Amino acid sequence: xxxxxxxxxxxxxxxxxxxxxxxxxxxxxxxxxxxxxxxxxxxxxxxxxxxxxxxxxxxxxxxxxxxxxxxxxxxxxxxxxxxxxxxxxxxxxxxxxxxxxxxxxxxxxxxxxxxxxxxxxxxxxxxxxxxxxxxxxxxxxxxxxxxxxxxxxxxxxxxxxxxxxxxxxxxxxxxxxxxxxxxxxxxxxxxxxxxxxxxxxxxxxxxxxxxxxxxxxxxxxxxxxxxxxxxxxxxxxxxxxxxxxxxxxxxxxxxxxxxxxxxxxxxxxxxxxxxxxxxxxxxxxxxxxxxxxxxxxxxxxxxxxxxxxxxxxxxxxxxxxxxxxxxxxxxxxxxxxxxxxxxxxxxxxxxxxxxxxxxxxxxxxxxxxxxx
Amino acid sequence: xxxxxxxxxxxxxxxxxxxxxxxxxxxxxxxxxxxxxxxxxxxxxxxxxxxxxxxxxxxxxxxxxxxxxxxxxxxxxxxxxxxxxxxxxxxxxxxxxxxxxxxxxxxxxxxxxxxxxxxxxxxxxxxxxxxxxxxxxxxxxxxxxxxxxxxxxxxxxxxxxxxxxxxxxxxxxxxxxxxxxxxxxxxxxxxxxxxxxxxxxxxxxxxxxxxxxxxxxxxxxxxxxxxxxxxxxxxxxxxxxxxxxxxxxx
Numbered sequence: 310x311x312x313x314x315x316x317x318x319x320x321x322x323x324x325x326x327x328x329x330x331x332x333x334x335x336x337x338x339x340x341x342x343x344x345x346x347x348x349x350x351x352x353x354x355x356x357x358x359x360x361x362x363x364x365x366x367x368x369x370x371x372x373x374x375x376x377x378x379x380x381x382x383x384x385x386x387x388x389x390x391x392x393x394x395x396x397x398x399x400x401x402x403x404x405x406x407x408x409x410x411x412x413x414x415x416x417x418x419x420x421x422x423x424x425x426x427x428x429x430x431x432x433x434x435x436x437x438x439x440x441x442x443x444x445x446x447x448x449x450x451x452x453x454x455x456x457x458x459x460x461x462x463x464x465x466x467x468x469x470x471x472x473x474x475x476x477x478x479x480x481x482x483x484x485x486x487x488x489x490x491x492x493x494x495x496x497x498x499x500x501x502x503x504x505x506x507x508x509x510x511x512x513x514x515x516x517x518x519x520x521x522x523x524x525x526x527x528x529x530x531x532x533x534x535x536x537x538x539x540x541x542x543x544x545x546x547x548x549x550x551x552x553x554x555x556x557x558x559x560x561x562x563x564x565x566x567x568x569x570x571x572x573x574x575x576x577x578x579x580x581x582x583x584x585x586x587x588x589x590x591x592x593x594x595x596x597x598x599x600x601x602x603x604x605x606x607x608x609x610x611x612x613x614x615x616x617x618x619x620x621x622x623x624x625x626x627x628x629x630x631x632x633x634x635x636x637x638x639x640x641x642x643x644x645x646x647x648x649x650x651x652x653x654x655x656x657x658x659x660x661x662x663x664x665x666x667x668x669x670x671x672x673x674x675x676x677x678x679x680x681x
Numbered sequence: 682x683x684x685x686x687x688x689x690x691x692x693x694x695x696x697x698x699x700x701x702x703x704x705x706x707x708x709x710x711x712x713x714x715x716x717x718x719x720x721x722x723x724x725x726x727x728x729x730x731x732x733x734x735x736x737x738x739x740x741x742x743x744x745x746x747x748x749x750x751x752x753x754x755x756x757x758x759x760x761x762x763x764x765x766x767x768x769x770x771x772x773x774x775x776x777x778x779x780x781x782x783x784x785x786x787x788x789x790x791x792x793x794x795x796x797x798x799x800x801x802x803x804x805x806x807x808x809x810x811x812x813x814x815x816x817x818x819x820x821x822x823x824x825x826x827x828x829x830x831x832x833x834x835x836x837x838x839x840x841x842x843x844x845x846x847x848x849x850x851x852x853x854x855x856x857x858x859x860x861x862x863x864x865x866x867x868x869x870x871x872x873x874x875x876x877x878x879x880x881x882x883x884x885x886x887x888x889x890x891x892x893x894x895x896x897x898x899x900x901x902x903x904x905x906x907x908x909x910x911x912x913x914x915x916x917x918x919x920x921x922x923x924x925x926x927x928x929x930x931x
Contacts, residue, residue, distance in 0.1 A: 336775065469794055473793065473794075475785075476785050476788055478775070479782070480766065482770060483785065483837075485737075486736050486762060486789075487788050488789060489788065534777075534778075535777070535778070536777060536781075
């Protein structure tokens with residue numbers, strides 16, 4: 310298989326494997342924890358390496374996964390004292406554990422191939438060099454198999470424990486009452502995140518792992534209101550980001566991981582601006598509309614309050630309304646014009662008068678505003 | 682000795698503290714089966730804490746809670762205890778429909794791994810109908826008003842098909858229609874001989890809605906039938922500040 314294809318296959322597998330647990334991190338408002346874990350697991354790898362002196366030992370993965378859970382536990386221990394906030398706790402734990410790992414590597418393992426640069430940025434381009442050879446037959450890049458197993462594990466866990474993850478994320482109290490220990494689900498998920506990170510960062514680096522874990526789920530969150538669809542959509546968006554990112558990198562001859570992370574950010578930004586219901590443009594339009602609708606309702610209420618009263622001339626004149634409602638002249642005439650167009654008011658002399666249609670609109674507004 | 686079966690919940694010498702500050706102090710309560718009980722007291726009196734401690738969500742410093750037939754382990758009773766948390770305690774932007782949330786009430790019966798099936802969905806729809814929300818089944822929960830959120834939580838608790846219900850301020854911030862729906866539901870639960878414990882704020886409606894009441898302010902001031910214990914003297918004791926506590930001791 311061509312290395313270009315293999316690189317894209319690895320990227321696609323990693324993207325989906327990261328998006329699955331990432332969706333729950335986003336919903337639990339723990340996005341930054343993934344940044345922390347992707348770095349601190351290095352300490353787990355280093356410590357396990359000192360025990361085994363073998364870079365290919367599976368114990369390295371165990372050490373990394375444990376360190377991920379320790380990171381979460383330490384962070385929560387600190388923030389539970391209420392002496393510092395959770396984000397501050399992350400800011401303390403993550404640099405501390407990560408730096409210890411860096412110091413240990415530079416001091417004791419300089420000769421070993423534990424390169425800090427490739428840990429952070431990964432080197433997807435080199436992944437095809439590490440082959441899976443069984444009985445002398447080349448079965449393809451090794452990373453396809455390691456990340457493939459990871460993807461299968463994540464898929465299996467999320468499918469099997471979908472119900473538990475859902476309830477423990479939405480309502481941990483009820484989960485506890487119903488016998489689904491939220492702590493167990495929480496640390497289970499964190500173990501999965503750590504495992505994913507270990508499996509993925511060797512291939513793509515920790516920055517891209519964070520981008521793949523958080524970017525696609527927050528993008529999908531803007532597009533759907535359904536948890537299952539959000540999971541599937543996150544996976545699809547991750548795949549698209551990976552392939553587009555690779556193509557861009559090949560075209561511009563730049564870092565593959567960097568390019569994929571940039572595409573992830575760009576795709577998010579595009580969806581953020583243009584999403585049909587929750588996008589920026591849509592919500593600005595909606596807010597503008599709401600403001601106009603509310604202004605119209607306000608004016609109608611105002612007219613009805615002063616209708617046929619002694620001060621009607623002062624309160625409901627075409628030129629006096631703006632001073633009473635503290636609106637600009639331009640805004641006032643815009644609202645009046647739009648109400649005239651809707652037959653809710655008519656102009657009689659210099660007064661703005663309610664029409665029957667206007668009175669009906671007041672009733673409708675009242676009902677929608679005050680009885681839910 | 683009294684027969685324990687007569688009580689839905691018994692609380693004995695329950696003390697709960699955050700750090701060194703007690704929030705509930707030496708609570709003794711006996712809630713008979715089939716009663717609608719209001720838990721009333723000023724802000725910070727420990728009402729929500731009492732419910733959470735009874736449900737085993739908080740670890741008490743001392744004391745014990747016993748359910749139904751003297752069993753004090755809530756985990757073995759999980760299908761018999763229903764819980765309606767305050768609606769503000771969850772994130773309503775969570776990607777789920779009304780039906781999804783009501784279905785969660787069935788999770789306890791299903792246990793780990795097993796998924797809700799057709800009968801569960803039918804039960805969820807039926808419970809939604811009871812709170813007048815069946816046409817909202819496929820609606821996003823983020824689009825609900827406060828009263829509708831509360832009714833969805835009630836439907837979810839009904840889907841638990843429990844024997845004892847705990848509700849934390851179900852009437853808080855709801856419209857008149859929802860309030861009527863909740864009251865009708867409480868009456869129906871009582872007819873089925875279920876026990877309901879409700880944290881309640883509106884003193885005016887206590888005699889109309891409930892037949893049993895617990896007045897608390899750190900300690901239990903009174904607990905009993907509404908017509909016997911819900912009078913001005915006890916209310917004064919409950920709503921007076923720290924004086925209550927000392928007077929009780931000296």
